[in-house]
Amino acid sequence: xxRALAVTRMxxxxxMTLWALPTGILFSxxxxxxxxxxxxxxxxxxxxxxxxxxxxxxxVAALAVVRGLxxxxxxxxSRRAFxxxxxxxxxVIGAAFGTLCFALQLIEHAxxxxxxxxxxxxxxxxxxxxxxxxxxxxxxxxxxxxxxxxFGSVVGxxxxxxxxxxxxxxxxxxxxxxVLVTWQxxxxxxxxxxxxxxxxxTTLWCAVLALACTAGSxxxxxxxxxx
Amino acid sequence: MTTTPAIEVTGLSRRFRGAVALxxxxxVVEPDTIxxxxxxxGAGKTTLMALLAGQDFPTSxxxxxxxxxxxxxxxxxxxxxxxxxxxxxPNNFRVSHVLGIGPQFYPEWxxxxxxxLVDTFRLPRRRQVQKLSRGMRAAVGVxxxxxxxxxxxxxxxxxxxxxxxxxxxxYDELIKAYAEHPRTFLLSTHLIDEAAAALEQVVVLDRGxxxxxxxxxxxxxxxxxxxxxxxxxxxxxxxxxxxxxxxLGGYVRATVELAPSPDLRSRAQALGVDVAPVPLQALVVRTxxxxxxxxxxxxxxxL
Numbered sequence: 001x002x003r004a005l006a007v008t009r010m011x012x013x014x015x016m017t018l019w020a021l022p023t024g025i026l027f028s029x030x031x032x033x034x035x036x037x038x039x040x041x042x043x044x045x046x047x048x049x050x051x052x053x054x055x056x057x058x059x060v061a062a063l064a065v066v067r068g069l070x071x072x073x074x075x076x077x078s079r080r081a082f083x084x085x086x087x088x089x090x091x092v093i094g095a096a097f098g099t100l101c102f103a104l105q106l107i108e109h110a111x112x113x114x115x116x117x118x119x120x121x122x123x124x125x126x127x128x129x130x131x132x133x134x135x136x137x138x139x140x141x142x143x144x145x146x147x148x149x150x151f152g153s154v155v156g157x158x159x160x161x162x163x164x165x166x167x168x169x170x171x172x173x174x175x176x177x178x179v180l181v182t183w184q185x186x187x188x189x190x191x192x193x194x195x196x197x198x199x200x201x202t203t204l205w206c207a208v209l210a211l212a213c214t215a216g217s218x219x220x221x222x223x224x225x226x227x
Numbered sequence: 228m229t230t231t232p233a234i235e236v237t238g239l240s241r242r243f244r245g246a247v248a249l250x251x252x253x254x255v256v257e258p259d260t261i262x263x264x265x266x267x268x269g270a271g272k273t274t275l276m277a278l279l280a281g282q283d284f285p286t287s288x289x290x291x292x293x294x295x296x297x298x299x300x301x302x303x304x305x306x307x308x309x310x311x312x313x314x315x316x317p318n319n320f321r322v323s324h325v326l327g328i329g330p331q332f333y334p335e336w337x338x339x340x341x342x343x344l345v346d347t348f349r350l351p352r353r354r355q356v357q358k359l360s361r362g363m364r365a366a367v368g369v370x371x372x373x374x375x376x377x378x379x380x381x382x383x384x385x386x387x388x389x390x391x392x393x394x395x396x397x398y399d400e401l402i403k404a405y406a407e408h409p410r411t412f413l414l415s416t417h418l419i420d421e422a423a424a425a426l427e428q429v430v431v432l433d434r435g436x437x438x439x440x441x442x443x444x445x446x447x448x449x450x451x452x453x454x455x456x457x458x459x460x461x462x463x464x465x466x467x468x469x470x471x472x473x474x475l476g477g478y479v480r481a482t483v484e485l486a487p488s489p490d491l492r493s494r495a496q497a498l499g500v501d502v503a504p505v506p507l508q509a510l511v512v513r514t515x516x517x518x519x520x521x522x523x524x525x526x527x528x529x530l
Contacts, residue, residue: 006331075302226282
């Protein structure tokens with residue numbers, strides 16, 4: 001546990017990159033959206049700007065594994081201690097940014113969408129339960145971290161093979177699924193499934209995704225060797 | 228009472244897709260020893276170090292560090308620090324971050340020493356490690372290894388890229404650190420004679436096998452350089468294995484597996500032949516040139 005926490009501290013030591021940068025990105029995305037809303041006069045004021053924080057968290061996780069693991073292992077960290085420490089890091093980052101997003105959502109709600117009916121932190125239908133709304137932010141950000149971490153694990157372990165085998169495989173599998181879904185006429189059901197998601201089920205699916213990616217990362221990192 | 232060796236490697240082999248990186252390596256390093264790991268490029272030095280640090284998996288054979296398998300063994304790994312020549316650092320990691328994180332991994336981390344060495348090596352604390360020059364990056368690695376006070380500290384090419392002054396500083400600090408807190412150091416280097424003064428034991432790898440291994444002083448005593456008239460030198464050599472011979476007009480300089488004993492010296496003096504000890508580097512170079520260890524007269528260790 002002590003070794004795992006050392007890894008967590010290693011991941012979290014760079015405050016500038018970890019906290020200041022994404023907060024800056026989030027606020028500038030918000031500022032740009034607010035500016036656009038003032039200029040453009042349209043009823044529908046939704047935006048996907050919040051995706052920036054999810055992308056950032058995923059990239060941080062991928063880099064944390066690819067670059068952090070060789071360094072941690074040189075300081076005598078085991079693969080297991082590194083994985084545990086990185087999972088704790090994901091929880092800390094998810095909780096911190098999730099709480100920040102939730103707080104901003106509260107402000108957005110209280111200020112009637114920044115005074116112009118805007119929806120930046122746009123999970124308005126989650127407003128049914130504030131506790132669940134907070135939980136969804138946290139869990140979905142942890143899921144983003146886990147997805148990025150899994151990608152980093154694969155790249156870290158297999159390096160060039162990830163691209164050589166991974167890219168064609170992704171296209172084949174993805175394309176094959178699309179053909180299958182079209183052929184069977186499942187598109188309607190799939191969109192319907194997304195439309196039927198509630199805050200509770202979305203949180204649950206995010207948790208499943210996070211767990212699956214973490215298990216996948218460990219399966220890949222168990223036999224990782226530094227090269 | 229027998230002490231557990233710091234490093235005990237038995238029949239260790241590592242193959243990569245058919246290519247042999249290490250073949251049947253046996254090695255024992257007693258605790259509190261400074262060992263030099265030598266050999267030509269591609270001899271298997273880094274592979275051996277990675278296996279010792281539990282960063283790689285053996286194809287066959289065993290590795291024991293302080294009596295235990297290092298792979299995924301937190302108790303052993305906590306006593307180990309392995310700084311690579313091309314050490315990777317986390318994204319945006321600065322020199323100050325390395326100094327800050329060291330104590331988290333090593334309870335015995337010597338912060339005072341680390342701070343002093345940063346000044347000695349003139350490292351900019353705020354600079355990102357990946358953006359430092361090669362020599363400065365090497366210095367960061369040297370500082371990490373020395374300040375960690377890890378019972379087993381492994382350095383892969385620690386002085387590569389360091390200027391002459393910094394290299395001397397490293398050897399001085401290494402000996403000082405060892406004198407203050409005896410521990411085991413394993414370091415690979417190509418600058419053999421420069422490092423020789425700090426080393427007690429050397430292991431020479433050649434094409435994945437141990438070509439030569441032993442105490443530095445004993446190895447040096449195994450051979451002599453004889454310089455003198457051709458006939459006289461050959462008379463002294465007799466049937467002893469010749470490692471190297473250089474003709475110099477009517478003279479010859481031969482590196483021979485003959486101990487520079489008082490007897491040899493007095494016979495040489497009578498014949499007008501000069502006897503000199505063999506520098507460690509010359510011995511290692513000859514070992515590397517002689518090819519496969521099977522037909523290598525200087526070999527020992529794994530065979």
